[in-house]
Amino acid sequence: MRQTFHTSGPVLMGDQTNSQEFHLSLEQITQAPADCTLRYLDFHGTQAKLGVEYSGTAPFTRDGIKLSPAPEQAAPLQASWCVTLLSPSASLAQLQQLMRFFDGQQWTLVAADTLAQRPECTVIRFQIEGDLNFDRARLSCLRVADQLGADLVIQAAATQRVPALAGFDMDSTLIDAEVIDELAKITGIGDQVTAITQATMAGDMDFCESFKRRMALLKGFSEKRLAEIAQELPLKEGAYELLTALRALGCKTALLSGGFTYFAEFLRRERLPLDFTYANELKFAEGALTGEVVEPIIDGDRKRKLLTEIAEKLNISLERVVAMGDGANDIPMLNLGELGIAIHPKPKVRMQAPQAINLFGLDAALYLFGLNDRQIEKLG
Known part of the structure; x- marks a missing residue:
């Protein structure tokens, strides 16, 4: 932490x-x-x-x-x-x-x-x-x-109990990076794309519109380079520990991201014990990004809808659902279920989320589920 x-x-x-x-x-x-x-x-x-x-x-x-x-x-x-x-x-x-x-x-x-x-x-x-x-x-x-x-x-x-279902944002929540910004830095348009991302996460720009603008700027990015970047993505502090503990406690977990399925699936396959992943599809032509988007784009409202659908599919009441995220497009799902924990959030999000943890890693959420350190140690 x-x-x-x-x-x-x-x-x-x-x-x-x-x-x-x-x-x-x-x-x-x-x-x-x-x-x-x-x-x-x-x-x-x-x-x-x-x-x-x-x-x-x-x-x-x-x-x-x-x-x-x-x-x-x-x-x-x-x-x-x-x-x-x-x-x-x-x-x-x-x-x-x-x-x-x-x-x-x-x-x-x-x-x-x-x-x-x-x-x-x-x-x-x-x-x-x-x-x-x-x-x-x-x-x-x-x-x-x-x-x-x-x-x-x-x-x-x-x-103060262990949830039955936990939904997570990916960028700047489960990983310590904004993937789309990292891609932009490599192509030399980092400042331009980062400015759009920051305005979006702060709630000053519509997510779907900003996503289309950023994707258009990434036209021509190599698919091969995406695979290399996936290996380099840093996990957020406490992400592995929290997800491992939740699996041991019988809680289902879902990644719900306005980012890309390419990286969400890599995390589930290689890095984190996730049960479900939902993110935006990348469109390729001749081994490179086309700059086009695949509808529907996963924005804040869709994250909330998907988390609700997973709960219904698993016959889990919303009182047993927890969501965690950091940006403005996470606010709808943060206000959905049992707890909505903003992790290292943007200032506007911290003021709107039901709960917020600013100084510790994701695994600090285990304390809000009513566990102490001795209980957490036994889960490992």
């Missing part, structure tokens, strides 16, 4: 670092005057178990004990909503700010448990109750996430 920031906490060169667990009330946690690195939080009832690392003076006046081992599985759900903090540098100050945010929203913290407690990735799931409007709550969480330097995801507690 992607690490963006350094571990927080007042750890100084030459100072001894202490790792301890404190048993405290939520009020005592919020009133601690000193910051330190946060390892975990476990809260069920009246007191919380707080694992921290610090140097110098302890953040609390009471004595601490040895850190507890990570739990074998995530805690049972007790509330209507879950708010998940995914931090690359978790600190007590982050936790305090988040608890003040909950109070300000008049959300009651019912329980909390830690799904990941690694130095580069701390994931804490807060179970809350409150009379909330999801869209307003989602936008509020995004604002706080920016202040914290972390991801903060809200979802209905009922969606």
Whole structure:
């Protein structure tokens, strides 16, 4: 999973670092005057178990004990909503700010448990109750996430389960590239095509029209060169791990792309455990692209329609469907089923998607399915 920031906490060169667990009330946690690195939080009832690392003076006046081992599985759900903090540098100050945010929203913290407690990735799931409007709550969480330097995801507690079907965009989601832009760079028209792609993914240009314009610019591109490019496409961080885990959990997966079947099929055949692939057909003549398109073009609405059709074919209710993507043409399917997770999204998409992960790889979605690191490790 992607690490963006350094571990927080007042750890100084030459100072001894202490790792301890404190048993405290939520009020005592919020009133601690000193910051330190946060390892975990476990809260069920009246007191919380707080694992921290610090140097110098302890953040609390009471004595601490040895850190507890990570739990074998995530805690049972007790509330209507879950708010998940995914931090690359978790600190007590982050936790305090988040608890003040909950109070300000008049959300009651019912329980909390830690799904990941690694130095580069701390994931804490807060179970809350409150009379909330999801869209307003989602936008509020995004604002706080920016202040914290972390991801903060809200979802209905009922969606904290493994999906039965997951749909994925390809370019900049499963792979760390926009294929059509890579082809354009090779032909010397990279800047021109990239500008069209960026406008499209940001939602400033109709996808079908932009696709036709970009394809026309690629007329004459060699089919042989396509095969070489397919071998070089980098996978997005966490893509293989997520898809492998979903297969082990019995979830069906589908690639739904406004890109090309040539590359989608290569990924399914050679790189990723995918069950279904849908993308745009390339048209060739004498071993080169003609620049023409094969209708119908897979745009945002068609992605949503195809994912719906797969669910119907497999007799899967939309409540068990998850979608993941990054661009404006993914928004329709992101708003289709159980969860719609924007991965490293464009700003407009982040504001419109039900959920968003900006600082970690695709496999961070497993935490939103209610799994902790110990459970995820067993899937490998």
